[in-house]
Amino acid sequence: MKCRTILLVEDNQAHVRLIREAFRESQLLHETIAVKDGIEAMAYLRREGQYADVLLPDAILLDLNLPRKDGREVLAELKSDPTLRHIPVLVLTTSSNEQDVRDSYDLHANCYIKKPQNLRQLLSIVDRIQQFWLETVTLPSDRIDRAI
Template sequence: MSKTIFLVEDNKADIRLIKEALKHSSIPHQVVTVRDGMDAMAYLHQEGEYENAIRPDLILLDLNLPKKDGREVLAEIKADPKLKRIPVVVLTTSHNEDDIFHSYDLRVNCYITKSRNLSQLFQIVKGIEEFWLSTVTLPSK
């Protein structure tokens, strides 16, 4: 059964690298990408152009997003009874301790700091994929 990974990331280079890292996965999947927090919530609520959006199995969320910050997106996801069980992995460049604490206060499932080293970033994404899409039992839709 194919898994849907919802990537919420505004940096085009990071989107390309994350998709490339997932390309050689043995787990059938599709990656859906939006580049700001407003589109992320519209997608998750199946609003407007996203009315036929597929519910994701996993959300990879950057914190520093335009229009609606990733922290706000995380808070909305975890406060919504229809969305709160979708695992959210914060994947960000922020090492800020306040961001880490606040994300866990908002019930993020995992907080990972992106590496600027290409091979390390690929290892991180591969680890996310193996753990969240292969090892863990995800809630059914």
């Protein structure tokens, strides 16, 4: 089975730990990379500085409310970039605001998920994300194009 890479863009370290733990519960061969804000996310995706040698992720879990550059800005930038726009972006946020949902889809998010209030629900959501986005759907398999 191919190792999948997930980029988690999340400033709340407690959420990072919980999401990583939920992915660890799975049998999926994966690596979860966490960055804490939108500027760091774009540096990672553009392979700048300390991220010069990374492969691009198979999927991105993106919080909307981030410091320095929010998730909406990140989404707009990466979906307008021909080398990045094919990467599935799953908005995972605490906001249930209808305008945030609409804006995310207008910016070409692949899905919008409201963060649950308890660990059991989070485990269930991460399991569904894994099953659908990392095991069921066909993602681009040629990382050469994604590593340029």
